[in-house]
């Protein structure tokens with residue numbers, strides 16, 4: 001995975017630790033960890049941003065689904081801790097008619113059961129588009145989760161540009177204002193990573209359909225401003241655009257040429 005990232009001149013990458021649809025994690029080989037650590041250092045890779053399985057729903061009404069979310073979170077933190085100091089991102093979850101308050105309670109409860117003092121992995125809540133009953137559609141909802149988490153130094157936020165835009169934050173017309181609001185509501189120090197995507201839909205559509213960079217409603221100029229923004233430019237940026245490896249390579253080339 002690291003080699004593939006290098007081949008397209010990427011400075012970091014995201015990965016799944018198990019099938020994104022769920023299932024058990026693959027056993028991690030000590031050799032793989034060692035060679036990855038060497039590569040990471042040699043090429044001064046930025047922090048990794050692993051992604052939890054999409055089937056994880058920490059605030060499901062079904063206790064067995066909540067248990068699965070807790071088990072995955074605990075196991076994946078252990079795996080991530082084998083390569084210390086990286087990020088593990090997850091979708092907070094969908095409350096499905098239980099209401100936001102109950103949903104937030106379950107998510108914070110799961111985090112309080114999973115996070116522990118000695119872990120070096122930081123767990124990131126992803127900003128969501130607000131499709132269906134997704135929690136994390138507003139900075140306020142993320143703040144409420146963080147407020148209820150005991151180990152606040154183990155938690156952060158991953159800012160997904162497509163999701164934030166679809167949720168109704170105008171990062172095209174007023175990026176500074178959106179980031180000021182993030183700072184006021186959550187605190188900019190919690191912002192640890194960016195998922196960089198264009199969006200097939202308009203601001204506030206609550207849809208969550210990613211577009212290639214420059215081919216959606218956010219557009220290249222706003223994406224370049226995001227990459228170059230002083231509050232963001234040192235964070236890991238992860239592309240989740242609908243692309244093959246050649247597509248990612250050309251997006252990275254384009255963005256690097258525009259971000260001086």
Ligand code: FE
Pocket residue numbers: 051091126
């Ligand atoms: Fe995601």
Ligand code: FE
Pocket residue numbers: 126160195240
């Ligand atoms: Fe994302």
Ligand code: ZN
Pocket residue numbers: 162163208209210
């Ligand atoms: Zn998405």
